[in-house]
Amino acid sequence: MMDVEVIENSNKCARCNYCRVCPIYTVEGWESASPRGKLYTIKSLVNGEIDVDARVVKELFKCTTCGSCEVICQVEIPLINLWENFRAHLNSKGYILPVHKKLREKTFREWNPYGESREKRADWFKDLKNLTSTNSDLLYFAGCTASYRTLSIARDTVELFNKTGLDFNYAGVDEYCCGSPFLRTGQRDLAQKLFLKNYKKWKEMGIRRIVTSCAGCYRTIAKDYPKIAEKLDYDFDFEVLHTVQILDEIVDEIDFEDVDVKATYHDPCHLGRHMGVYEEPRRVIEKMGIELIEMEKNRENAFCCGAGGGVKSQFKELALAIGELRVKEALNTNADYLISCCPFCKLHISQSLNNFDKNINVLDIVEVVIRTLNK
Template sequence: MKFEKLVEDEAFICAQCNFCRVCPAFKHEDWESASPRGRIYLIKSLIRGEIKPEDLDEEIIQDFFKCTTCGECEVVCQTEIPLIDVWEKARASLVKEGFILPAHKRIGEAAKKTGCPYGEDRSRDWWLDFEVSEKAEVAYFAGCTATFRTVEIAKNTVEFLKKAGIDFTYAKNDEICCGSPLLRTGQREIAYEFFKKNYEEWKRRGVKKIVTSCSGCYRTIKRDYPEIAKELGYEWDFEVYHVSQLIHELIKSGELRLEKLNKTVTYHDPCHLGRHMKVYEEPREVLKALGADIVEMENNREEASCCGAGGGVKAQFKELAMKMGIDRISEAEKTGAELIVSCCPFCKLHLNQAAEEKNSKLRVVDLIEIVNQLL
């Protein structure tokens, strides 16, 4: 099997130690094949020809894809292997060989058909209550989850941008999935097509700065898109912000006047915003500016526990994803907080479902919801 050079080079640096057993999937599955070390062993065996692609059975492939790509293994890796990239590129190689899980295949087919991994074919601006500029230097990228599953996040974001006096454009039905779910599940060709469409739309609208309220979209547009642009020969000259970073800047400059949030909260670091993109302090600084009493969970910042939904795990392995989500809710309950605050539509969706499954009184709210209501 032909792997990308990064995967080949990095796989053989691995010391096969035990540190990467922090993996949340391994904690629940307890099989070596579901651990980062087990995945590296499989990659090495395929590269060396010790295992042939035709020898791979369904169980081995499923275990390889039980990774949420959260990056906890990368934090503890003693040889500093960029494991997130390794997992994603290895998945792309497996998909090219025809090893794609049923739920991931459905996501890809739905995305190709509707431009949305959820398969939604209704208007993407069904929730928008007012007109926005057709062209502007700032674009709001809502993303699929905030558009079709946690619409309150999209609504609060555009209301916030209006209140803050920011002239912005929103592509409405011309917006298409950023491609994050496809990149994470190894379906890179579809993601590349989505890149082209979004890129061309931003150029048509005169966009220079992109703001998103989704951590997955932020990671994809900020980190993956410049690499894809270089690979395809596109010029990449956009600034990309998560809305929490924009709020933080406006607070520091004195441009926002906010009421106080008199609540005890704990902050959940989304994997794509935190470990993937190193955005840890800005959301916390915003909460401090609101006067919130922040109590940290035992695992926070680069050691934060994954909610369990990412990397295609929620789509294919619902029970495993739920177990991870319940773990995080249990951790939050120990803080005594009234609310869990996060900055990711997918985290909010999944953790609220986990709280309901656990019969917990805790609920998750997105930072933009709080800020918009107190502005």
């Protein structure tokens, strides 16, 4: 049975088409790819006017869950939840896209969607010389992308914590995927399993606060975990932060070199629209003495990088085409750095830059801080 809320909210659409800001629609240009078109498809499915088939399912999964449609919706439909609930409904009926199924299988095997060895998850940390963790109640949750793909972000975060005297704890190979890719693609059973594995470990370690590098992990642990905990009748008394919020608190105590650098900032969807963190990164950039030049689309109107919601894994070309539009905007600013606060955004934007002659240095905010420290 489909969620009543999905049906009611689909019926609210005023068909104004403001939600054409959607990155999927921007690239594909088909009405059925727009949020309005997707709602119409859902309505037609509910009314029995069309049947669920592989083509319809594929179209409905073309959504990065970026939230641009929700921000602009004229009748305030909670669209992010609607897309996720509908995907969960499709999953419960056995509809799962082939690559998403593979991610699921890999995660059941190695506890990360990249399918990398679980035993190697903490290798980036073992390689660090003279940098340590303690039994602090503050946990650094590196996440899958920083642990296996953009290792410098995890390393620089630990270096930053050590240099600023911030004690932290780290779960090593007992850190498991947060479950974000599975919540966004409707695979709630697996997300719940991952919640339980992380939760039990954190309790065992005496953790009270959790800090993440990844915008997706941050949204998941801060916003989704309390709901999963409530459903399972567990208490969830952790304070959850993103690294940039810690940076924002301590930036005045950090001694930076004088720099002559211009930067633009990409708001990760899961940090910005999903969690409302817009000003902290901008304050940190300015306090580093870096000139910030905004892209045309910024803050709640920022254009998605194209990677989220399972789009990068299942629809590679589409994800790259969206990423290239974001890169173009960044290049138009003539900035030296394109800064973000998310390992997954960094990874995808760096790959989207490959087809351009012009260059821009794509960095996470923590990497910029480490480069700019007065040595």
